[in-house]
Amino acid sequence: MAPDAATCLRALSAVAPLDDASAMAPVLAAMRVRALAPGEPWLRVGDPADQECLLVQGLLRSSVGDHQGREVTLCFHQGPAALTPAVARVDAQGRSRIDCQALAPSWVATFPSELLVRCMVQSPAVQRWGDAVLRAELLRRADREWSLAAQSAAERLARFRVEHPGLESRIPQHLVASYLGITAVSLSRLRGQARRQEAR
Incomplete structure (x- = not known):
């Protein structure tokens, strides 16, 4: 059974503190929930990528192809989790730089990036949530970069x-x-x- 709004809200709260759940109402109303089977892609390089993604449950993997055509794993996402924010995974044309596929049965909820931005402007609670998600992503990338180098x-x-x-x-x-x-x-x-x- 597909996750309902209450389940999605709990997933949002698990990703980062959300002290005013009502401020997320527009985001919850706009969410489109999709089931992914193991091996099924959520994103491919070059796809339009103007959506944010909440992994309600399951396991996804983000990857890219290197200059020799080998697949390089960037990140594993275990639900509940917010996938890499769109601002950090799209090119100047708004298309995906990464591939992302399910490694286990998964439920993902997507919603427009611009809607989240509007809600962040209107609500300090959503602003704090969005900032926490972006900060966590920046720290994850910095830690991974350091680990690979050091x-x-x-x-x-x-x-x-x-x-x-x-x-x-x-x-x-x-x-x-x-x-x-x-x-x-x-x-x-x-x-x-x-x-x-x-x-x-």
Whole structure:
């Protein structure tokens, strides 16, 4: 059964504090809820992307293709979560820079970006919510950039396990490796080393 408005509101509140739920009424009224099956795309590079997305429940993955045509995982989104705000994932023409697909059965709720902007202007509560979502995204990106530059592959794997508990066993190994910036073979070696250390 598709999530109702109350469920979507709870998801919004779980993403960031919302001290005046009534101020989100226009956003809730405009939401369009969609079910995604595993492997089904939500966004493709080049798609018009003027919508914000709330992942009510499920698991999505954002990715891009690198200059050699290899798929690089940017982020895993586990519901409830706000996906990367449109301002940070579209190009100058308002088209998506990323691919995003479901890795598990998922429910996503979309609503126009410009509507959220209007509500933020009209309501301090929505302004604080939107600012919190954007701040969290900026911190996530900064942390990931630092991790890729400063940490070893083993440290990145340990960090991934802390930030995404249980996810490693739910998704294919090559997706974890892609997120960590290593090959699947290297990830297999790291896992083997970790198992040997635990056995001592």
